[in-house]
Amino acid sequence: MLHDGQAAWVVDPGDAQPVLQALAAEHLTLKGILVTHHHPDHTGGVAQLREATGAAVFGPHREAMPEPLRRLGENENVDVLGLQFRVIEVPGHTSGHIAYYCAAMDGAPLLFCGDTLFSGGCGRLFEGTPAQMLASLDKLASLPGDTRVCCTHEYTLSNLKFAVEVEPDNTVLAAYQRHCQTLRAAGTPTLPSTIAQERAINPFLRSTQPTLAASAQRFSAAQTASEGVFATLRAWKNTF
Numbered sequence: 001m002l003h004d005g006q007a008a009w010v011v012d013p014g015d016a017q018p019v020l021q022a023l024a025a026e027h028l029t030l031k032g033i034l035v036t037h038h039h040p041d042h043t044g045g046v047a048q049l050r051e052a053t054g055a056a057v058f059g060p061h062r063e064a065m066p067e068p069l070r071r072l073g074e075n076e077n078v079d080v081l082g083l084q085f086r087v088i089e090v091p092g093h094t095s096g097h098i099a100y101y102c103a104a105m106d107g108a109p110l111l112f113c114g115d116t117l118f119s120g121g122c123g124r125l126f127e128g129t130p131a132q133m134l135a136s137l138d139k140l141a142s143l144p145g146d147t148r149v150c151c152t153h154e155y156t157l158s159n160l161k162f163a164v165e166v167e168p169d170n171t172v173l174a175a176y177q178r179h180c181q182t183l184r185a186a187g188t189p190t191l192p193s194t195i196a197q198e199r200a201i202n203p204f205l206r207s208t209q210p211t212l213a214a215s216a217q218r219f220s221a222a223q224t225a226s227e228g229v230f231a232t233l234r235a236w237k238n239t240f
Contacts (some may be wrong), residue, residue: 004081007031011100011112012152016045020052032080035059035069036114037097042152060089062096072098090116090140092133093123101143109147111195113140118151119180119193120159122204124238130231134207141205145196156180156190162240163203166215166233173201203233 001022002009008028012035013019023030030053035043037060046066049055058078061071072078074089078100085100093115100112115123116133117140125133160177167173176197180190199205206212207230216232 002081003028007081009034009080010049011150012036012042012114013045013049014041014043016048016052019045019049023053029053030055032078033057034078034080034085034100034112035065036099036112036116036152037094038063038065039094039115042114060096060098063094085112088139090114090136092116092125092128092136095127097128097136099140101147109144110150111140111143111147112150114152116140116151117149117198117202117204118153118159119149119156119190119198120163120176120202121155121237122202122234125234130234131227133234134227134230137205141195141199143195145194145199147195148192149194149198150192154189154191156193157184160201162237163201165240166203166236167206167209167211169211170201176201204230207233 003026006029008023008030009032010019013033030049033046033049033055035046035057043066046057050057057069058072059065059069061073072087074087076087078085083102083105085102088099088101090097090099097114097116099114099116102110116136122133122137157180160180163173164177183190203212207226213229216229219236220232
């Protein structure tokens with residue numbers, strides 16, 4: 001949720017009740033809903049919230065979504081509390097997945113990336129191809145390093161177990177894993193991450209690195225090209 005003390009926007013509300021509770025507790029009016037993709041754990045609360053608040057809904061232009069909504073594509077903008085969020089098309093997890101990027105909010109860029117990029121991982125390829133997902137992740141990896149990565153699931157510790165398996169000599173990764181374990185032991189989220197952090201520790205942003213290619217070869221006779229390495233890493237993670 002983003003809010004200015006009066007108006008609020010939410011991203012990917014899979015359940016309406018926590019949103020309604022937060023609105024009541026903070027005395028906020030819901031003005032808008034941003035949706036990244038069609039999966040029910042991201043859209044399940046949209047209809048109830050729209051009915052209860054009259055909030056406008058925005059989502060990807062190429063996916064089945066709860067109507068009515070404004071459909072958005074690459075480089076279109078949404079005004080959220082006076083800030084411009086740019087749409088980035090990131091197919092792979094689903095065929096029409098989008099992300100929302102604000103170049104400056106409270107001193108740093110902000111990214112809502114749904115299930116495309118996680119801290120230490122990426123989404124499963126339910127509808128897209130490895131080439132699509134790799135291109136989408138490359139787009140996100142090219143954003144400024146201080147971009148805060150707001151993904152939609154707290155999968156960090158399980159992702160990092162896999163990341164350490166495929167890149168055991170990455171000292172930055174090992175330190176980040178210890179840091180995240182400490183956070184979770186204290187009941188604190190690991191998120192948001194940053195793009196710079198993910199470039200350093202996330203195997204799915206590092207498929208061009210020789211260490212990742214070597215690990216992929218250990219798991220399967222992967223191609224040496226980054227797309228083949230990426231596809232092998234994703235298949236490995238699916239069964240890890």
